[in-house]
Structure formats: C-alpha cells, structure tokens
Amino acid sequence: MPNVVIVGATGAVGQEFLKILTERRFPVDELRLLATKRSAGKRISWQGREMTVEEATHDSFKGMDIALFAGGSSSTEFARSAVAGGATVIDNSSAFRLDPDVPLVVPEVNPEDIRWHKGIIANPNCSTILMVVALKPIYDLAGIRRVVVSTYQAVSGAGREGIEELENQLKAWAEGADSVSRVFPYQIAFNLIPRIDVFQEGDYTKEEWKMVKETQKIFHAPGMRVTATTVRVPVLRSHSEALNVETEKKVSVAEVRAALSKAPGIVVVDDPGRDRYPMPLDCADTDQVSVGRIREDFTVEAGFNLWLAGDQIRKGAATNAVQIAELLLK
Amino acid sequence: MPNVVIVGATGAVGQEFLKILTERRFPVDELRLLATKRSAGKRISWQGREMTVEEATHDSFKGMDIALFAGGSSSTEFARSAVAGGATVIDNSSAFRLDPDVPLVVPEVNPEDIRWHKGIIANPNCSTILMVVALKPIYDLAGIRRVVVSTYQAVSGAGREGIEELENQLKAWAEGADSVSRVFPYQIAFNLIPRIDVFQEGDYTKEEWKMVKETQKIFHAPGMRVTATTVRVPVLRSHSEALNVETEKKVSVAEVRAALSKAPGIVVVDDPGRDRYPMPLDCADTDQVSVGRIREDFTVEAGFNLWLAGDQIRKGAATNAVQIAELLLK
Numbered sequence: 001m002p003n004v005v006i007v008g009a010t011g012a013v014g015q016e017f018l019k020i021l022t023e024r025r026f027p028v029d030e031l032r033l034l035a036t037k038r039s040a041g042k043r044i045s046w047q048g049r050e051m052t053v054e055e056a057t058h059d060s061f062k063g064m065d066i067a068l069f070a071g072g073s074s075s076t077e078f079a080r081s082a083v084a085g086g087a088t089v090i091d092n093s094s095a096f097r098l099d100p101d102v103p104l105v106v107p108e109v110n111p112e113d114i115r116w117h118k119g120i121i122a123n124p125n126c127s128t129i130l131m132v133v134a135l136k137p138i139y140d141l142a143g144i145r146r147v148v149v150s151t152y153q154a155v156s157g158a159g160r161e162g163i164e165e166l167e168n169q170l171k172a173w174a175e176g177a178d179s180v181s182r183v184f185p186y187q188i189a190f191n192l193i194p195r196i197d198v199f200q201e202g203d204y205t206k207e208e209w210k211m212v213k214e215t216q217k218i219f220h221a222p223g224m225r226v227t228a229t230t231v232r233v234p235v236l237r238s239h240s241e242a243l244n245v246e247t248e249k250k251v252s253v254a255e256v257r258a259a260l261s262k263a264p265g266i267v268v269v270d271d272p273g274r275d276r277y278p279m280p281l282d283c284a285d286t287d288q289v290s291v292g293r294i295r296e297d298f299t300v301e302a303g304f305n306l307w308l309a310g311d312q313i314r315k316g317a318a319t320n321a322v323q324i325a326e327l328l329l330k
Numbered sequence: 331m332p333n334v335v336i337v338g339a340t341g342a343v344g345q346e347f348l349k350i351l352t353e354r355r356f357p358v359d360e361l362r363l364l365a366t367k368r369s370a371g372k373r374i375s376w377q378g379r380e381m382t383v384e385e386a387t388h389d390s391f392k393g394m395d396i397a398l399f400a401g402g403s404s405s406t407e408f409a410r411s412a413v414a415g416g417a418t419v420i421d422n423s424s425a426f427r428l429d430p431d432v433p434l435v436v437p438e439v440n441p442e443d444i445r446w447h448k449g450i451i452a453n454p455n456c457s458t459i460l461m462v463v464a465l466k467p468i469y470d471l472a473g474i475r476r477v478v479v480s481t482y483q484a485v486s487g488a489g490r491e492g493i494e495e496l497e498n499q500l501k502a503w504a505e506g507a508d509s510v511s512r513v514f515p516y517q518i519a520f521n522l523i524p525r526i527d528v529f530q531e532g533d534y535t536k537e538e539w540k541m542v543k544e545t546q547k548i549f550h551a552p553g554m555r556v557t558a559t560t561v562r563v564p565v566l567r568s569h570s571e572a573l574n575v576e577t578e579k580k581v582s583v584a585e586v587r588a589a590l591s592k593a594p595g596i597v598v599v600d601d602p603g604r605d606r607y608p609m610p611l612d613c614a615d616t617d618q619v620s621v622g623r624i625r626e627d628f629t630v631e632a633g634f635n636l637w638l639a640g641d642q643i644r645k646g647a648a649t650n651a652v653q654i655a656e657l658l659l660k
Contacts, residue, residue, distance in 0.1 A: 146629055150480035150572035152522055152561065174504035190566050191611040192482055194623050194637045199602040203583075203625045225629035229572040229637060231482065234564050236520050242480035242559040244574070253533075272529040281521040293524055295533045299476055299555035307524045307559060 001029040002329065003063055005087065007078060008070030009033035009053055010042055012160040013092060016318035017068050018046050024322060027329070034060050036074070061085030066325050069093060071317070083119030088328055090121050090321045094206075097122040097214055104217050107323040108265040109136045114327050121324055124218065125210040126316030127151050127230065127239055132218050133289045133315070134243065134308050137263035138256060139219065142302065143248030146225040149211060149241055153196060153230060154280060156237035156312050158183050166234055184232065193232040205230060238280035239312040246303040253296050256304055260291050265315070270294050278309035286311055287319045331359040332659065333393055335417065337408060338400030339363035339383055340372055342490040343422060346648035347398050348376050354652060357659070364390050366404070391415030396655050399423060401647070413449035418658055420451050420651045424536075427452040427544055434547050437653040438595040439466045444657050451654055454548065455540040456646030457481050457560065457569055462548050463619045463645070464573065464638050467593035468586060469549065472632065473578025476555040479541060479571055483526060483560060484610060486567035486642050488513050493566055514562065523562040535560060568610035569646060570639040580632040583624055590621050595645070600624050608639035616641055617649045 004021070008014045014035070021028060033044055033053045040055035054060065056074055058081040061067060067087040069075045075093035082089045096102040103113035104122045109132050114121055124132070131149060138144060155162035161183045169179045169189035179187050186193055197206035204212075211228040233240075261268045269278045270292035278290035293307035310316060334351070338344045344365070351358060363374055363383045370385035384390065386404060388411040391397060397417040399405045405423035412419045426432040433443035434452045439462050444451055454462070461479060468474060485492035491513045499509045499519035509517050516523055527536035534542075541558040563570075591598045599608045600622035608620035623637035640646060 148478045148574045148629075150559075152482070152563070170500055171504055174501050185605055186609060187611060190564070191609055192563065192565060192570050192639070193609060194570070194572075194607050195602075195605065202628065203600075203602050203623070227574065227627050227629045227635060229480075229574075229623065229635050231570075231572065231637075233482070233522065234520070235522060240522050240524070240561075242524075242561065242572075244478045244557065244559075270533075272525075272533050275515055275525065277524050279516060279521055279523060281517060293533070293559065297557050298532065299478075299557045305557060305559050307561075309522075 001027040002065035003030040003032070004028045005032040005034060005061060005064040005067045005082070006070065007034045007056055007067060007074050008072060009044065010035045010039040011070050012156060012163065012313055013070040013317045016313045017070065017322065018044070020314070020318050020322045022047055024326070026322060026325065032060065032064065061087050066090065066328065068321055068325065079120055088117065088121065089119060090123060090324050092123045092317050092321055094125065094210065096120050097124060098217065104214060105324050106132050106218055106320060107327055108133050108263070110218050111327055114324060123317065123321045123324065124214045125207070126157060126312045127153060127207065127241065128211050128214040128218070129316050129320050130239055130289050130308055130310040131211065131241055131243065132215055133265045134260070134291050134306065135245065137259040137266070138245060138247065141255060141259045142251045144224060145246040145248050148244040149226065149228045151228065151230045152233045152235070152240040154235040154237050154239055154312050155188060155232065157196065157232070157239065163236055166236065188232060188234050190234065194229065196230045196232055235280045237311060237313055238283040238309050239316060240278070240280050240307065240309040243306050243308065244297060244303065245306065246300050248302070250302040253294055253304065257294050260294070265289055266291055268292065278307060280309045283309045283311050285314065287315050289315060331357040332395035333360040333362070334358050335362040335364060335391060335394040335397045335412070336400065337364045337386055337397060337404050338402060339374065340365045340369040341400050342486060342493065342643055343400040343647045346643045347400065347652065348374070350644070350648050350652045352377060354656070356652060356655065362390065362394065391417050396420065396658065398651055398655065409450055418447065418449060418451065420453060420654050422453045422647055422651055424455065424540065426450050427454060428547065434544060435654050436462050436548055436650060437657055438463050438593070440548050441657055444654060453647065453651045453654065454544045455537070456487060456642045457483060457537065457571065458541050458544040459646050459650050460569055460619050460638055460640040461541065461571055461573065462545055463595045464590070464621050464636065465575070467589040467596070468575060468577065471585060471589045472581045474554060475576040475578050477557070478574040479556065479558045481558065481560045482563045482565070482570040484565040484567050484569055484642050485518060485562065487526065487562070487569065496564055496566065518562060518564050520564065524559065526560045526562055565610045567641060567643055568613040568639050569642040570608070570610050570637065573636050573638065574627060574633065575636065576630050576633040578632070583626050583634065586634055587624050590624070595619055596621055598622065608637060610639045613639045613641050615644065617645050619645060
C-alpha cells in the first residue's frame with residue numbers, strides 16, 4: 001500500500017481529499033498531512049487515526065509514494081522536492097498544467113496520458129474538468145468544431161475563505177450590518193463578478209484562458225476552438241456552465257443524449273416534462289457532472305446547447321486527483 | 331397633458347412606473363391607478379397627490395390617453411378595452427409582442443416602429459431589451475451574423491414576490507430555518523435554476539424563444555441567428571448576460587468599444603486595469619445598460635465576447651415603456 005502525503009490538508013480541497021480517500025477505499029499505508037506554518041499543529045482525525053498537521057518543508061516527502069497537492073503556491077515551492085523525495089505528485093495548482101513535460105489528466109477523457117509522466121501529473125482547472133467530461137462523448141460521437149462557454153462559478157473556487165466570505169456577507173445582510181469584501185474584489189452576495197483570476201492577453205482572464213488552453217491540451221487538439229466568459233456567482237460550492245457546442249458531424253439530440261448517458265462520470269438530468277435539469281444545489285457532495293437542457297442549436301449546421309453543473313471541490317478538484325492516483329496504482 | 335392610467339400599479343413594475351414618471355418629468359394630467367380586486371383600495375401617494383388604487387374593469391379606461399400595463403394576465407383581459415376606451419396601450423406582458431399588428435419597440439433600436447401602431451405597442455421581454463440595446467451599435471457597425479447568449483437573471487423577473495422569496499429564503503438560512511419555495515420551482519438561494527417560463531419547441535423555454543423571436547422582430551431581421559440559454563440567479567434586481575456575437579464585417583475591438591460608447595442607453599464599463607466591469611449590484615436604479623468585458627473572439631473570422639448588466643425593472647421594463655410613451659407625445 002502506498003504512503004500518501006496531502007499538501008494543503010487544512011483547506012477546502014485538502015479536507016475533501018481525506019473524505020474521498022475514505023469513500024473510495026483508496027489503499028493508504030502511511031498518511032502524512034502538511035500545510036503552511038500557520039496551520040501546523042492542527043489535529044485531524046481520519047479513519048480512527050489521530051494526526052497532527054506538519055509544516056511542509058523540502059524534507060517532508062521522503063518515503064512518500066503519492067503526493068496530493070491541494071493547490072496554491074505550495075506547489076511551485078515543494079512539488080520538485082516531492083518528486084526528488086520519490087513521490088509522484090498530483091498537483092491541483094495551475095503551476096504545471098501547460099508544461100509540455102507534465103501530463104494534464106481527466107481520467108474520463110485522457111487516462112492514457114498518465115503513462116508519460118516524469119514525476120508530476122497536473123489536475124486541470126475545476127471549470128475545465130467539468131466541461132471536458134461533458135465534451136468527451138460529443139467529441140467521440142461527432143467531433144467538435146467550436147465551443148462557446150459561459151460559466152457560473154461558486155465561491156468555493158476561492159477555497160474555504162471564499163465560502164466564508166459569501167456566508168458572512170449574507171449574515172451581515174440579514175442583521176442589517178455592512179458587508180465586507182476581502183477574498184473577492186467586490187461584494188458577491190446578491191451580485192455577479194465577471195472576472196476570475198487576473199487579466200491576460202486580449203483582456204481575457206487567466207481563468208478564461210485556462211478553459212481554452214487546458215481543453216486543447218487534454219484533447220491533444222491544439223486547434224480546438226474554445227472561447228469562454230467566466231463569472232463568479234453567489235453559490236456555495238458547485239460550478240455550472242452554459243455550453244454552445246458546434247460539431248463536425250450532424251447528429252441528433254437523441255444521439256447526443258444517448259452518448260452522454262453512457263459516458264463515465266456523467267449523469268444526464270434532462271426531463272423538461274418533470275421540470276428536471278442540473279442545479280448546483282443538487283450537485284454538492286457528488287462526483288459526477290450533471291448534464292441537461294440538451295437542445296439542438298437551430299442557428300448552425302450542426303450544434304447543441306447544453307447546461308452542466310458539478311461539485312467544484314470534488315470532481316472539479318479532489319475527486320479528479322484521487323482518480324488519477326487510482327490510475328497510478330493500476 | 332395626457333391622462334395616464336397604470337394597470338398593475340401595486341407590483342414591482344407598477345411602482346417603478348410611478349418613480350420614473352416623476353424622474354423623467356413626464357407630463358401627466360389625470361393619473362389613474364388600477365390593480366386586481368385584491369389590491370383595490372390601497373392608498374398610494376404620488377407627487378403630493380393621495381390616490382386610491384381601483385379595481386381594473388372594462389370601463390376603467392374612458393378618457394385615458396396612455397395606458398401603461400405592468401404585465402401579467404391583466405393585459406389579455408383589458409388591453410383591448412383600453413384601446414376601445416381611447417387610450418394607447420404600452421404593454422409589458424408577452425401577450426401581443428409577436429402579433430404582426432403590434433409594434434415591439436425599444437426606443438434606442440427601432441423608435442420608428444411606433445408610427446404604425448393600432449392602439450397597442452408592446453414592450454419587449456426584459457432580457458431582450460438589455461441585449462438589443464447592446465447589439466444595436468454593433469449591428470449598425472458590422473452587421474450581426476449570429477449571437478449566443480447565456481443569461482444571469484435576477485429574481486425581480488418574477489416581480490415583487492420573486493424578490494421576497496429570495497430574501498425570505500436567505501433570512502431563513504441565517505436563522506437556521508427551513509427554506510420555502512413558492513414562486514420558483516426550487517430553492518433559488520445559493521442556487522441557479524436554468525429554466526425560466528415554460529418549456530416549448532425543441533426543449534427551449536419560452537424565455538429563450540422570446541430572446542430569439544423578439545430580437546428578430548425588433549431588428550426586422552427574421553433570419554437573424556440568435557440562440558439562448560436563460561438562467562435564474564440569486565441576484566435581487568438586475569439581469570446580466572454573456573454575449574458571443576459573430577459579425578458580418580471584421581472590425582476591431584476599439585471600433586466596437588467606440589460604437590458602444592457613443593450609443594444611446596449604454597454605458598461602457600470596461601477597464602481591466604482598474605478592475606472595472608459591469609456588475610448587477612451597480613446597476614440597481616439605473617436606466618442604462620452597462621457593457622464591458624469586450625474582447626475579440628479568436629475562434630471566428632469576426633466576432634466578440636461581451637458582458638452586460640442592466641436594471642431589469644427599469645430599462646428592462648418600466649423605463650422602456652415610459653420612453654415609448656415619450657415618443658408618443660413627440
């Protein structure tokens with residue numbers, strides 16, 4: 001059984017790693033929990049074991065087989081040390097995702113890419129993961145010509161502090177008190193913020209470019225046409241996306257729905273007669289991407305509109321990383 | 331000075347009519363306030379006058395020049411009676427919008443259409459109004475080949491009761507109580523509901539078809555290609571939209587921005603360096619459509635992504651109707 005280390009164990013994604021390792025009965029011999037100095041010393045109980053969170057250092061990785069990095073700046077600081085210490089790193093930060101020496105893996109889409117890793121495997125951006133899981137069966141069925149995506153991203157994308165900020169703003173509102181914004185640039189309660197991460201080329205945000213470039217890398221399709229607008233919404237922990245997909249080949253809605261229904265990692269929730277469609281509130285604590293509102297787009301030769309929702313902390317981060325670890329053990 | 335009657339005077343749009351008539355110094359001789367039986371008898375003070383809301387009947391319109399209908403089923407019931415009574419009806423419901431005998435008017439886009447009215451002028455759907463105001467300068471500059479729109483619609487779209495439902499759900503959450511849903515099909519607090527109005531052809535909702543068909547009618551372009559996904563979000567009163575616009579002619583972002591900046595009814599809020607973009611919270615009680623996040627779409631020959639927000643009750647409903655009334659007086 002492998003020795004596993006979690007870097008960033010006290011954050012939202014780190015905590016989810018612990019739950020998911022248990023739920024999926026992931027075999028673990030030694031488990032080590034690391035965090036920044038600020039969180040070191042915290043006690044965490046897991047599967048009957050009482051553990052103390054240690055401060056991450058370059059020497060923390062000796063004897064470890066798998067290092068799950070929850071994300072953030074610790075990846076740039078410690079990922080190479082973890083590899084040097086003998087561990088295979090599964091990294092949830094954006095540091096290595098576009099590195100040509102690092103595979104970027106979503107197990108439902110490109111599991112074969114873990115074969116060529118050189119110590120680090122990158123976990124894609126949360127919005128990208130949810131989107132590519134839904135695109136994969138359409139890609140296989142009909143080819144993809146172009147994707148226009150608008151996201152509706154939960155505050156959990158900014159970690160535990162993002163969740164707390166929305167909750168605190170709403171509690172302040174209920175008490176008639178003033179709202180404070182620290183994590184997000186403006187109030188997020190009752191608001192939408194159409195800017196996630198920093199602005200880059202062409203006035204697109206880094207989050208928008210992630211959805212373009214990571215998708216192209218995962219599909220090994222550098223010319224795949226994807227354009228995105230990413231928006232923060234006052235939802236706690238599941239991301240949603242409106243996708244407009246033009247396909248190479250003309251196929252029917254029924255064929256797309258059948259392909260999505262059979263695909264791994266997807267649950268089709270699409271029954272207008274019974275008022276059923278994916279909603280973020282229904283996706284909390286689930287591992288599948290919910291896909292619905294599947295409609296022919298009558299404005300193109302061949303294309304579809306669809307709507308998806310998925311738990312950003314689980315399939316969008318922790319679950320995908322643990323699935324990659326499971327592939328490593330095979 | 332015209333005699334003005336407001337039908338639905340006690341609802342969210344009706345109340346806004348009263349504010350806007352004052353703000354815009356709309357000339358009013360007699361003002362009559364109508365509502366359903368349930369609201370009849372309510373006292374409303376306006377410009378120093380104390381008025382009693384009367385129950386709307388087929389005889390309520392005699393001597394009236396302009397009838398502002400706030401929307402809902404009263405339009406189908408009373409609009410023809412208002413015309414018979416001598417009033418010109420400006421109707422905010424969906425009842426007459428696609429009637430070939432009824433002009434559908436957004437003053438910034440097609441003011442000339444009021445000329446051929448036969449007693450009724452329709453006010454478009456709120457999401458449509460905000461979108462066409464932003465599309466108009468692009469249409470004039472470069473032609474429009476295709477639009478993909480994803481909406482982020484406030485609870486005010488369901489009127490005063492929609493606003494109260496979100497507020498009540500969040501107060502219940504703050505007190506640890508259970509949430510009740512009556513207006514919306516599911517909890518809207520912390521959630522997104524990707525279904526507005528009833529399902530129709532092709533599993534599109536009526537709200538989605540409104541954005542397609544009303545836009546085509548307003549631009550007199552029955553072949554204009556528009557496809558929409560409409561989503562309810564936990565925001566109180568301004569709607570937002572992510573638009574992907576393919577144009578006929580290749581123009582630069584600078585040209586689009588300049589055209590939008592000069593256009594009536596639009597304020598360009600687009601300064602990534604100063605973290606400025608349109609947000610619904612900034613649009614409450616404003617009459618302009620805020621447009622930003624203007625970016626070249628690199629996946630097409632000629633096209634743009636942009637993001638807009640606007641007060642759904644004002645420009646999306648009441649202000650647009652009063653602007654139409656102003657055109658009538660000219």
